[in-house]
Amino acid sequence: MAGDEKMIASWPLPTTNDHDAPFWQGARRGVVVMEACGSCGKLRFPPRPMCPSCHSRQQQWRELSGRGRIWSFIVPHPPLFPVFNPLAPYNVIVVELEEEPAIRLVGNLVSEPAGPINGVSAETIRIGEPVQAVFVPVTDDVTLIRWIRRR
């Protein structure tokens, strides 16, 4: 990574590229959109230009249910990036997707879509808990995927 980039005091956010833009556009529309091979149909993540199974460069984008289960979780404590320090301790969860459990998304468990990332007590979080994606606009161009408990 080039050394002349502006370092942030604010929330780190993604850029999109030719391969992964539909994933982030999906989040803005309120859908978990996952890349699949245009030839063999296998889901893959992160987005990449070739299917590792059949080597096709064809791709399609599939809307998923947004359902998953907690695969692991942690509770970070300072020192962190400055923007996260006041929020710590908060939770980070890793979610395995219902349609393809081998694909896992990093996120946060929140009590409501607009809730803070430290709003759910980590003592209550369990591996295997069912969760549902929620979509949190952060800027005009970036919406992050977070998760609420599903019953």
Added chain:
Amino acid sequence: MIKDKAAIVGIAETAFARRLEASECELASMAILAALEDAGIAPSEVDALSSYTMERTEEIEIAGNLGFGDIRFFSQVGYGGGAGCGTVLHLAMAVASGQAEVAVAWRSRKRGSGPRVWATSAERLYDGYKYTRPYGLVRPADELAVLTRRYMHEFGATREHLANVALTCRRMANNNPRAAMYPKPLTREQYMAARWIAEPLCLYDNCLETDGALACVIVSAERARDCRHRPVYIHAGAQGISAPHPGFMNDYCGTPFRTPSYAAAKALWRGSDFKPDDIKVAQIYDAFTTMVLLSFEAYGFCGRGEGAAFTENGALDPGGRLALNTSGGSLSEAYVHGFNLINEGVRQMRGSSANQVPGADVCLVTSCDDVPTSALILRN
């Protein structure tokens, strides 16, 4: 195969401390010069160099400072902590093939007094971090904590097992005057009461933050016989990227506990006359305690999920089943991207370790379990 065709004949390191005054370039030059003195070889004879891609001192700076002659081979091995053993492997291959005659590997870091590499982030993320950092998963410790929690869940490992690793490394460092944690003992009670870094990992599950540099000198087995010290032969070496091959861990997809070490281990044993049963001392990359458990499994000392139980009953002490990180390792000697593990492997083979394993004649050295990695088998 490189089997015993090249040997390490010189090792050296600078002091290890949270803060050293000298620059990384100065530290590197000092360590390399001292390693050449240890070998009894003049700097003008060096014709090959290898370090890590994250090394900030360039080959031409080293060659200029130390008055090297013409260089005929140089390489930089990728992926940070996964690179260490790879530098020695590259040079062993260069020497064994006749491409070079006197080769030097080194690593210099100011990780103690320099900026924390994860303390700042680009304003916008271009690489794989775009899928983790926006959610507050920002440090290597956070990534390892994800794996640790899942490992505990699947295999019943506990913090007691992680403490076994941390306390072993500290006991080793308490006998090693070079260690940053000499002579500070660590008790199990202190471990359990320590502040969290990323639950379930506490302060003592994390490596030190250290300034320092190390180097070693590699020549052919033939030339090694005329050097100052007993030669330590590079018996086998390998690099590894496991399928599926993520940037850091397999948490995005696939099999998370099949870390890059599995690929390195397979290639390493294939090139070796020894088997895991023959190894009584190992220097295992220990940026985080969990990595050590996973490495025990990857290198075949126990089965999948059995790395935690492997730490029980004094197995990791000198004279135990597998003496671990006898200089104190990254957890208690110094965190210099694992290069101190290589030099300690050499000391074990010379019989000069502060925690010498009686009768040790072969030693496994590994690099970082969770990134594309490398490993060595050294013998005397």
